[in-house]
Amino acid sequence: MVEITLNDGSISIIDDEDYDLVKNRNWTHSNGYVISCAYPEKGTIYMHRLINKTPNGMSTDHINGNKLDNRKCNLRTCTHAENRRNNKIQTNNKSGYTGVSGMRVHQIGELL
Numbered sequence: 001m002v003e004i005t006l007n008d009g010s011i012s013i014i015d016d017e018d019y020d021l022v023k024n025r026n027w028t029h030s031n032g033y034v035i036s037c038a039y040p041e042k043g044t045i046y047m048h049r050l051i052n053k054t055p056n057g058m059s060t061d062h063i064n065g066n067k068l069d070n071r072k073c074n075l076r077t078c079t080h081a082e083n084r085r086n087n088k089i090q091t092n093n094k095s096g097y098t099g100v101s102g103m104r105v106h107q108i109g110e111l112l
Contacts, residue, residue, distance in 0.1 A: 001071065006034060012068045018051045032067040048075055059083040 002019050004012045007028040014022060025036040027047060034047035046060075048067070052075040054060045061076045061083045062069060089096070 004034075010068060012047065012070055014047070014051060014070045015072055018070075018072070021050055022047060029068075034068060034070060051075065052077060061086065 002014050002016055004014060004022060004027060006012060007026060010029045012027065012029075012034045022036075025038075025045070027034050027036050029035075036045045036047070037043070038045050048054075048060045048062065048070050051070050051072065052060045054077055058077050059080050059082075061078050063074050063076060065086075065088065066074070
């Protein structure tokens with residue numbers, strides 16, 4: 001296991017064999033994810049997608065929910081829908097369930 005120090009001082013962990021993939025880039029912490037910029041040719045590079053070799057159209061799930069843990073044992077390729085299923089409940093959630101949204105009074109009236 002290798003610890004990568006990000007620009008903001010955060011620590012990301014990766015497997016030893018992935019060090020050569022990430023060592024020549026500056027990595028930062030943005031929206032919880034570890035990213036690097038490769039402008040103009042490739043745009044934003046996500047460390048978890050690079051290490052997992054995630055194909056276009058698919059997502060990479062952090063199994064333990066820690067986006068700084070980019071070891072292969074913590075990454076799995078999945079669809080976007082599969083990845084959304086294991087999201088944490090939002091702090092402003094009133095129902096206690098994921099995927100449930102409230103209706104405004106005027107919307108309820110339209111249903112009647």
